Amino acid sequence: MKGYDVIGDVHGCYDELCELLDKIGQSSERKLIFVGDLIDRGPKQKECVALVRELVEHHRALCIMGNHEYNAILKRLNLRLKKDLFSLPFCDFVNTDRDFYYDSIEWMKTLPLWLDLPSLGVVHACWNSRLMRILASYLDSEHRIKDDSFFAASSKNASGCTVTKIADAAEIILKGTELTLPEGEYFVDKDGKSRKEIRYKWWQSVTEETRYCDIALSVGDAVITDKKLGQIKGWIGKEPPKLIVVGHYWLRSRSPDNVTLEDAAFSDKVFCSDFSCVKSGRLAAIRVDLACDASVEKVWVESVASRS
């Protein structure tokens, strides 16, 4: 194995995906990996699912679960979602192509929550060993949710209302960590919605002197308060043990013509592959070259422009 090519959130951008795959080229020496969120928002969801599924089934690619696949599965199983979510366009296929819909959901259920490969970890939003240990008994040896664990993995507990420990852990792994801003503080997100919660830099260690603006993640141009965090009980931030690639965060490259490594680097160990292709950004692949001893030799990025 000479390397990994980790492709960011595709969200139905099939034409861009084909172009990126052409650019990367096929090699049995490199492993192609999808970070999840193949579906929703974009124009060609069905083609994306069919292509990635074919690549996975022919052992030419690996694909993990994104929060959009997770939500689609929970909706299909009639399990209550933690928050009242934005619409799930993929679930509209239940009306237009029922066989495809049911079949695809069954396939999505087989996607692992993360990949723990030599020299590389891949997860949709947040790598955290403590949460991964909490999830272990609900997953098989390949980190796929066991069939009888989807109930526990949704937000219901036995009494039907409280969020379970595994549901919390799965949500954080797939959607990232959130922190409530101090009383009266909010920001406006990419969809124009006011939010009191910020995503935060889960790979960063903090002290009581750390300010909210220091750890806020993917808040665009919004100004976040410089108040100090103060109490940091329950903080789960921790530097990961190896190179990690995630998707999920709707990054924008500094230049519309390419994505640089600097654009993609959250830290020297954590890289993000999601450059908002479905919102006129770019579809990117984080490419990891391995040395003979399987250690990381080089990380670089290749990308194509959105056609929308």
Ligand SMILES: [Mn+2]
């Ligand atoms: Mn996502």
